[in-house]
Amino acid sequence: MSPTPVDLTPAENLRVLGKVLAPLVAQGAIVRRPQMTAWAERHQTDRTARAVLSDLRARHGGAPLVVRLGTRRVVVVTEPVDVRRLLEGSPEPFTPATKEKRAALAHFQPEGVLISSTAERWHRRPFNEKVLQTDQPVHDGGPAVVDAVQRGVADLSRQLRTSGRFDADDFAEAWWGTVLEVVLGPKARGDRELVAVLNALRSDANWSWLHPGRPHLREDLEGRIGSYLLNPEPGSLAAVAHQSGPATAVGQVPHWLFAFDAAGAATLRALAIVAARPAVRERLLAEAEPEGQEPALLPYARACVLESLRLWPTTFAVLRDSTGPTDWGERTLPAHTGFAVVSSFFHRDPDRLEHADGFLPEAWLDGRNAADWGLIPFSGGPAACPGRNFVLLVASHMLTRLAAHDLRVARGRYLARDPLPATVDHLGLRFRVAGSR
Ligand code: HEM
Incomplete structure (x- = not known):
């Protein structure tokens, strides 16, 4: 039987709130706040959070930890077996549409599958899987994806030729161009107004219930997305979405665009490792495909992106709410209890992982990581990320093409060797071409 969840003492509760949950919320769950991500890196907040949870796991023998947040109870699990139970048990009896997620994401994607009821999920989830071709390693739109990536890389390459450097803002500019093109088609590539509207709504979402919401802005976003869905260009996700159900599409696209920010x-963090470790760069270049063929799978590049997500997870915590009373050990937890899997704690757990703080993409290639329910950059079970393969296609091709430049990253000495820092602020990364100043 699973261990029975334990109530934390007031002092323990305060430690979890202050050292684990508060830094995650402060950085912005939906859109990152640059000052706070810089602060988190300076203080290596993930290292502290891991220490707190490791200590509580040891003290309570791996029992789930019941944390009090005002009147709400959130059960923080500390063992992979409990992660598995939550994720395999989604969407019933553990719904991904938690109270916190609904409050936040409703600001810009009220119809998104992630915050849908089980009944709505019934058609929205298959729609997402169909358009994103979840089980297909390389999407049918792969050639168009590679073209879009090449244009993004060309923008950055031009900048490297003129100034010899780029930073996270320059990368974001090239990245959003690529994302808009793969999601909405080539005509959307320059539509930064759409990104600005989305980001304004995402920053409202960071405030969750505390922000009243801006329905006119949400309508604006939906109108802009709808205009691309009306006459979609071939090769884009919009084109597949149009065929698969235009009425459902407009409610799902905001999540796709939002989630590409994490990608x-x-x-960018994987590129920082490439710039700091010549051996990783050499392997990436060795598997790069010759010109003119179908998009290559690039397994090593995908593994590098996965490893970046393991080391520095972009989904801080995977959350679930119980839909009914739940027996756990000798306790019955009431319906609507919250559950949290703190990603960075599981992803860097030295008690389970020999490579906890090391860069080891090989562990994604040989099946070691896939077998571990604690390693969940894309979540797991029936509500796992349906965009995983699509994301890895875009990211691996971007990474490999950027690796063609002999880059150096500022403060690369911290990334050149293991152990790697617990927290890396991607918004603070700066690159330059080797030999330039
Ligand atoms: C590196 C990039 C990404 C990561 C790390 C990631 C990770 C995740 C995770 C952890 C979840 C589960 C969240 C939860 O259970 O609360 C999720 C859900 C989801 N993701 Fe992603 N995601 C990424 C990018 C994308 C992209 C680009 C798309 C679409 C193009 C996408 C589509 C979705 C959808 C539709 C869901 C909701 C699934 C459901 O509720 O059934 N994701 N993703």
Whole structure:
């Protein structure tokens, strides 16, 4: 039987709130706040959070930890077996549409599958799987994806030729161009107004219930997305979405665009490792495909992106709410209890992982990581990320093409060797071409 969840003492509760949950909320769950991510890196907040949870796990023998947040109870699990139970038990009896997620994401994607009821999920989830071709390693739109990536890389390459450097803002500019093109088609590539509207709504979402919401802005976003869905260009996700159900599409696209931000962060951090470790760069270049063929799978590049997500997870915590009373050990937890899996704690757990703080993409290639329910950059079970393969296609091709430049990353000495820092602020990364000043 699973261990019975334990109530934390007031002092323990305060430690979890202050050292684990508060830094995650402060950095912005939906859109990152640059000052706070810089602060988190300076203080290596993930290292502290891990220490707190490791200590509580040891003290309570791996029992789930019941944390009090005002009147709400959130059960923080500390063992992979409990992660598995939550994720395999989604969407019933553990719904991904938690109270916190609904309050936040409703600001810009009220119809998104992630915050849908089980009944709505019944058609929205298959729609997402169909358009994103979840089980297909390389999407049918792969050639168009590679073209879009190449244009993004060309923008950055031009900048490297003129100034010899780029930073996270420059990367974001090239990345969003690519994302808009793969999601909405080539005509959307320059539509930064759409990104600005989305980001304004995401920053409202960071405030969750505390922000009243801006329905006119949400309508604006839906109108802009709808205009691309009306006459979609071939090769884009919009084109597949149009065929698969235009009425459902407009409610799902905001999540796709939003989630690509995380993919950019993961790609940028992976690139920082490439710039700091010549051996990783050499392997990436060795598997790069010859010109003119179908998009290559690039397994090593995908593994590098996965490893970046393991080391620095972009989904801080995977959350679930119980839909009914739940027996756990000798306790019955009431319906609507919250559950949290703190990603960075599981992803860097030295008690389970020999490579906890090391860069080891090989562990994604040989099946070691896939077998571990604690390693969940894309979640797991029936509500796992349906965009995983699509993301890895875009990110791996971007990473490999950028690796063609001999880059150096500022403060690369911290990334050149293991153990790697617990927290890396991707918004603070700066690159330059080797030999330039
Ligand atoms: C590196 C980038 C990404 C990461 C790390 C990631 C990770 C995740 C995770 C952890 C979840 C589960 C969240 C939860 O259970 O609360 C999720 C859900 C989801 N993701 Fe992603 N995601 C990424 C990018 C994308 C992209 C680009 C798309 C679409 C193009 C996408 C589509 C979705 C959808 C539709 C869901 C909701 C699934 C459901 O509720 O059934 N994701 N993703």
